[in-house]
Amino acid sequence: MWIYDKKLEFPVKIKKKDPKLAKLIITQYGGPDGELGASLRYLSQRFATVTPQAKAVLTDIGTEELAHLEMIGAIVQQLTSDLSIEEIKANGFDAFYVEHGLGVFPQSAAGAAFTANAFQSKGDPVTDLYEDMAAEQKARSTYEYLLDMIDDPDVAAPIKFLREREIVHFQRFGEALEYVRQHLSANHYF
Amino acid sequence: MNMTLYKLTQLDFCAVDLQLYLDTHPGDTKAIAEYNKILTEASALRSEYERKNALTAKNPSATDKFDWINEPWDWEAQYN
Numbered sequence: 001m002w003i004y005d006k007k008l009e010f011p012v013k014i015k016k017k018d019p020k021l022a023k024l025i026i027t028q029y030g031g032p033d034g035e036l037g038a039s040l041r042y043l044s045q046r047f048a049t050v051t052p053q054a055k056a057v058l059t060d061i062g063t064e065e066l067a068h069l070e071m072i073g074a075i076v077q078q079l080t081s082d083l084s085i086e087e088i089k090a091n092g093f094d095a096f097y098v099e100h101g102l103g104v105f106p107q108s109a110a111g112a113a114f115t116a117n118a119f120q121s122k123g124d125p126v127t128d129l130y131e132d133m134a135a136e137q138k139a140r141s142t143y144e145y146l147l148d149m150i151d152d153p154d155v156a157a158p159i160k161f162l163r164e165r166e167i168v169h170f171q172r173f174g175e176a177l178e179y180v181r182q183h184l185s186a187n188h189y190f
Numbered sequence: 191m192n193m194t195l196y197k198l199t200q201l202d203f204c205a206v207d208l209q210l211y212l213d214t215h216p217g218d219t220k221a222i223a224e225y226n227k228i229l230t231e232a233s234a235l236r237s238e239y240e241r242k243n244a245l246t247a248k249n250p251s252a253t254d255k256f257d258w259i260n261e262p263w264d265w266e267a268q269y270n
Contacts, residue, residue: 003246003248004246004247005202005245005246006243006244006245006246006258006263006264007195007198007199007202007245007264007269008199008264008265008270009199009202009203009206010199010203011191011196011199011270012265012267012270013191013267013270014267015267052216053213053214053216056213057210057213057214060206060209060210060213061210064206064210070264070265073265074264074265074266074270077265077266078265078266078267081267168207168210169210172210172211172213172214175214175215176213176214179214
């Protein structure tokens, strides 16, 4: 089970609206390498993994990704709060607006709705952990591409934090993979 | 941002990161001691903050109005 803690993992306080940037950053909400897909990937895969370490890592990182999803939602919301129709038209936010208003919808930067087709739960602990390590690297790359597009330090700070977490998660998945390998070789699977 | 909330956010993040480290280093006694110390500090700060602001719905509420629903919510700029 989960309990909601009414605070962000890292504060998000944006003073300047920027709907163009919101349209890009939303990809980490519902895009192929986004936080929603990451959370569902790990929280689904954990049911089929082995070793207490891998079960703990998948549970804890899957949970942390939900806190990251919330941070991205907060960034998108704050970048688009109280936009006027003129601002919506002038910044290319019109297509999003006619479908979602100023709501936050899980989609990629290119406008494709969230899909579970971007990840797997393969039922093989080794296969899954390799996917997880790749997923963390893909998310890190995405955050770096986003940082190329960001000038506002209020937006860059939480994005940099999220990028750093991808690196830590990659490290922990690598360690979990070692435990799983040792466990499986002890049972003569390989 | 409220200073107590700011410090609690820092401590809770330290706990998240150390918890993850301990998942794959469960025998690191130095890290366990540090983790326990951070949890104790965070718990004290949480109690202090929650005298006025509920962080979870399970925080005892004022009797005349359920505190949990108070605005601003955490994704709003005014909260942070």
